[in-house]
Amino acid sequence: MATIDSENTEVSAAQDEAPPWYRRVLWLIAIWFGSVIALGIVASVFRFMMHMAGMTSH
Known part of the structure; x- marks a missing residue:
C-alpha cells in the first residue's frame, strides 16, 4: 500500500491566500x-x- 508524504500535500500559506479584492x-x-x-x-x-x-443602408 502506498503512503502519502505529508510534506508534499500541504499547501503553503502564500498559495492559500486569495489576492486582494x-x-x-x-x-x-x-x-x-x-x-x-x-x-x-x-x-x-x-x-x-x-x-x-454592397449591403449598405444608404
Missing part, C-alpha cells in the same frame, strides 16, 4: 474591457464585409 476587480474590468474591444473588432469586420458586398 481590488486586484480581482481590476482583473474583472480588464477582461470586460478586452471582451468589449474584441466584440467591436469583430463587428467592424462584419460591417466592412457587408459594405464590400
Whole structure:
C-alpha cells in the first residue's frame, strides 16, 4: 500500500491566500474591457464585409 508524504500535500500559506479584492476587480474590468474591444473588432469586420458586398443602408 502506498503512503502519502505529508510534506508534499500541504499547501503553503502564500498559495492559500486569495489576492486582494481590488486586484480581482481590476482583473474583472480588464477582461470586460478586452471582451468589449474584441466584440467591436469583430463587428467592424462584419460591417466592412457587408459594405464590400454592397449591403449598405444608404
